[in-house]
Amino acid sequence: QQQVKQSPQSLIVQKGGISIINCAYENTAFDYFPWYQQFPGKGPALLIAIRPDVSEKKEGRFTISFNKSAKQFSLHIMDSQPGDSATYFCAASLQSNDYKLSFGAGTTVTVRA
Amino acid sequence: DAGITQSPRHKVTETGTPVTLRCHQTENHRYMYWYRQDPGHGLRLIHYSYGVKDTDKGEVSDGYSVSRSKTEDFLLTLESATSSQTSVYFCAIKGTEDTQYFGPGTRLTVL
Structure with a gap:
């Protein structure tokens, strides 16, 4: 079964707006939560990551919010730019599980100029 | 790109033929992974390796085998390709922290 559920499937935002992508996970033992950005024809590239002992992490215009009790985490893209148009993947892993x-x-994000 | 190359980058083959995809890394990482990417499924783990000659199955391993005889090379073999194995295949390595870095991908079409 899918251990990480992501929504929405796609979203369109105006330039300068905020994009929000949500993920929920099942396994409470997960200890690492990365977000990847992928452009067409390229491999996924690490964008930002968080561990469950932190509730928020910000890098530039990208912020992860983490809610351990709800088993949810989200990516916020502030001041969205056309160059942010890409597919974003959330993920989770466990060190003891290799x-x-x-x-x-x-989630496919389209930023309209 | 963490020094990861994949070959071939594109391949078209026929049902029933064997296919081998190669992943090569230049930075001596212990862990290597093979994923497939299909619309609506994200990336799913096929097999992975935690050292030379040490491999294990992932979520979607049926119809695939792997080998790792050298640290730098991790091979994925489709023993008898089927149309359901048409996909984009990504190799990844585990770098610092728990982060995985991905190669550029191989687009495989099985006719």
Whole structure:
């Protein structure tokens, strides 16, 4: 069964707006939660990651919010730019399980100029 | 790109033929992974390796085998390709922290 569920499947945002992508996970033992960005024809690239002992992490315009009790985490893209148009994947892994990643299904973000 | 290359980058083959995809890394990482990417499924783990000659199955391993005879190379073999194995295949390595870094991918079409 899918261990990480991601929504929405796609979203459209105006330039300068905020994009929000949500993920929920099942396994409370997960100890690492990365977000990947993927452009067409390229491999996924690490965007930002968080561990469950932290509730929020910010890197530039990208912020992860983490809610351990709800088993949810989200990616916020502030001041969205056309260059942010890509597919975003949330994922989760467990160090004691050989760091194997379980991915969400992905969200395609389109930023309109 | 963490020094990861994949070959071939594109391949078209026929049902029933064997296919081998290669992943090569230059930075001596212990862990290597093979994923497939299909619309609506994200990336799913096929097999992975935690050292030379040490491999294990992932979520969608049926119809696939792997080998790792050298640290730098991790091979994925489709023993008898089927149309359901048409996909984009990504190799990844585990770098610092728990982070995985992905290669550029191989687009495989099985006719």
